[in-house]
Amino acid sequence: MSDTLSEVLHAVRLTGAVFYLVEASAPWIAVAPPPQDIAATGLLGAEHVMEFHLLIDGPCWTGALGEKLERLEPGEVVIFPRGDPHHVASDPQQQAPPPVPETEIPPRLPFYLRLGPEGAPSSRLVCGFLGCDARPFNPLLEALPCMLRVPAAGTVLAEFIRLGVEETAAARPGGEALRARLAETMFIEAVRAYLGRLPESAHGFLAGLRDPHLGRALGALHRRPAHPWTLEALAREAGLSRTPLQERFTAMVGMAPMQYLARWRMQVAASRLLRGEDKVAAIAVEVGYESEAAFNRAFKRLVGVPPAAWRRAREQRRLAGPR
Incomplete structure (x- = not known):
């Protein structure tokens, strides 16, 4: 089973290349750029783009646009495998602004993003993008939910999060390559965790x-x-x-x-x-x-x-x- 999953991940050219640190003071909200805009920039050299968020601390709600928001817990990872438009916010009542225009997407990362009014940050996140091929055929994307949540506390993901936060905050040689590998590894661990809790009635x-x-x-x-x-x-x-x-x-x-x-x-x-x-x-x-x-x-x-x-x-x- 694991070999088959590895074959798929290799063939669809999974690549993680972007991390950014977000510090936010309530009330705050951010809408993810449309994935096709990220892909169009050539930032990842990928056809399909997935966004992920790692909540370090503080309140955070997230969900696909038009859907009920779900509260994230500190140490939790959420991934949007299908690239669904979504937003993150300090509370579920926040009104979503228009998505970030393509021209505002930074060409080089990691970068620091400050949200909300002036003051001490109430929430901290590490966010980023993963790339892969969706065509001609990516059976994994079709099998994953639009929003994949994975608790990291007490798992190997917790260590990846710690390293990701450190590397995002520090401009050290080799950091870009390490962050890319961390993002890829986190995604694989998230998929394996999801596979482990699939109900017996699941299809795909x-x-x-x-x-x-x-x-x-x-x-x-x-x-x-x-x-x-x-x-x-x-x-x-x-x-x-x-x-x-x-x-x-x-x-x-x-x-x-x-x-x-x-x-x-x-x-x-x-x-x-x-x-x-x-x-x-x-x-x-x-x-x-x-x-x-x-x-x-x-x-x-x-x-x-x-x-x-x-x-x-x-x-x-x-x-x-x-x-």
């Missing part, structure tokens, strides 16, 4: 990993995406017959096994396309296609453009850097 990719039969099937597809899988061969791996596997996989994961495999192959291919200068024909073979033409058709059908054009566009965006 993570619930499939926990299922003994589907976990073996998913692990096989992720370990060997280029293998010429058939439903019968996959059923043997899972320890089920074909029809029960097809029905169970589709009900739990939300798509048939061969459809999942096709989408996962495209994500693996996208990761290969961005990692180097391998020819498209070679990548096609690596992910299980006998011809470059068949691979091009499959990639364009899912992504909208052929693989070579997609790689050029992503490379041009990377070279442009943060705006």
Whole structure:
């Protein structure tokens, strides 16, 4: 199970690169910038952006715009995996101002943000952004809730928070790289904590990993995406017959096994396309296609453009850097 999750995290290119320290005096409120604006700046070089908040001390309420706010406890981490617009505030009655314009998003971080009226801060938070690929296929994003809360007290997350606060407050050599790795590790720990408390009735990719039969099937597809899988061969791996596997996989994961495999192959291919200068024909073979033409058709059908054009566009965006 853990190996399959690691494969997904690697293929979707999880990256954490931004931390900022917030000190606020009540009453205060802040609206997160739209995730597409953060992604558009090229700040993380990522297609999809998630924001997280670590409450150090003081009162803090948060939630998606238009939803009831929830109170955070000191030492708690909240992540918005799907990039939902949201806000944080000193109390649930605060009225949300317009989101921060894209032009106000700082190009270099960490930075210090002061909110509310003058006076001693009543709340302190460390906030930041994580990046990853959402397309061609990121099964993890679809399996996570719009707001993921994880208590850190008494867990390894508490140590990550402490280090994150220290590194955010100090301008030490190597700090940027360390903060990025801390953000990534915190996200992984949060996902594992969420997986550990999933109810038996849960559905989705993570619930499939926990299922003994589907976990073996998913692990096989992720370990060997280029293998010429058939439903019968996959059923043997899972320890089920074909029809029960097809029905169970589709009900739990939300798509048939061969459809999942096709989408996962495209994500693996996208990761290969961005990692180097391998020819498209070679990548096609690596992910299980006998011809470059068949691979091009499959990639364009899912992504909208052929693989070579997609790689050029992503490379041009990377070279442009943060705006």
